[in-house]
Amino acid sequence: MTARKPAGADVTGEIADEVSGEQPNDPNFMTSLARGLAVIRAFTEREPNLTIADIARITGLPRAAARRCLLTLMQLGYAGTDGRTFFLRPKILALGYSFLSSAPLASILDPLIERVSGAVQESCSAAVLDEDEVVYIARAATKRIMSVGLNVGSRLPAYCTSMGRVLLAALPEGELEAYLRRAALKPFTERTITAPDALRRELERVRERGFALVDQELELGLRSIAVPVRTAAGAVVAAMNVSAQAARVTCPEMEVQFLPHLTRAAEEARVLLVRTRGV
Structure with missing residues (x-):
């Protein structure tokens, strides 16, 4: 029997659950930030290149919301595109480095x-x-x-x-x-x-x-x-x-x-x- 894929490599359900658990009644909760983080987490070693449809499926977001998040990440230098799929750029490492360095x-x-x-x-x-x-x-x-x-x-x-x-x-x-x-x-x-x-x-x-x-x-x-x-x-x-x-x-x-x-x-x-x- 072969080993199955570790859970950390397939976060589709987990990310969708987190996004669906947004807290609209909490005035301190930023839905846009939560959605942006969900989009970042959708990229994995197994799936480094994703389409807007892929992002929407993994995160549970509407396609329009997934597209806005991706375009925002692109403008900030955290994501790139080949015209069809999107991918994370090296700048994204700065987010993790902030934690590790502190x-x-x-x-x-x-x-x-x-x-x-x-x-x-x-x-x-x-x-x-x-x-x-x-x-x-x-x-x-x-x-x-x-x-x-x-x-x-x-x-x-x-x-x-x-x-x-x-x-x-x-x-x-x-x-x-x-x-x-x-x-x-x-x-x-x-x-x-x-x-x-x-x-x-x-x-x-x-x-x-x-x-x-x-x-x-x-x-x-x-x-x-x-x-x-x-x-x-x-x-x-x-x-x-x-x-x-x-x-x-x-x-x-x-x-x-x-x-x-x-x-x-x-x-x-x-x-x-x-x-x-x-x-």
Whole structure:
């Protein structure tokens, strides 16, 4: 059985739901801004070129509204067109850079994951939880090991990724229960945990062990192990992981070879976070 496309690569339903959830009764809510952001999010690695009809379908916007958003983005230099389809221009990176450059967490974790990656000769990443997905804030890749390329800013479902499980396990009980009620636990492989009760038990195990190990649940042939990144007060603010091809390393070997490096890096991050304001 082949792995299915990660949820972060298909955001059609999610974006349409967000746009349809506009709040016309809130005088502080800017519908035009919400629509513009929805149009930006419609572009993905799999669909970098989209027509107006594509944008309207993905976002749920009327074609006229989608067209106005695209033309506005073009005038501002964030989008371009070949005459039929539209695409994002490099200037769009400035939006993500504004967050990364102002976030001490990313700057602290970046050299740590580089060091871990160099030590274990595997890809290492850091991510935070954003609603029901993990968002990569730092990454050191030795080679491409997934069918979908991952970079800073990439999003993946939380429930079937090692960093996602570490972050979900740290949620307060009420927030976790709300997540389990609303999350669509889709199978990416035959190994993916899709039952809420089974996922709850696995998250309890993650809390007890202090790390998460996911074996080919997101994509066949991919294993990953993750640990939480905590502040001095013990709050989990991020996760760090190492990913590797299943053919090269077993689950027990991951615990022996990779976990100590991740644990040391997370402890060092905790010390550094004490010295950083705003974290």
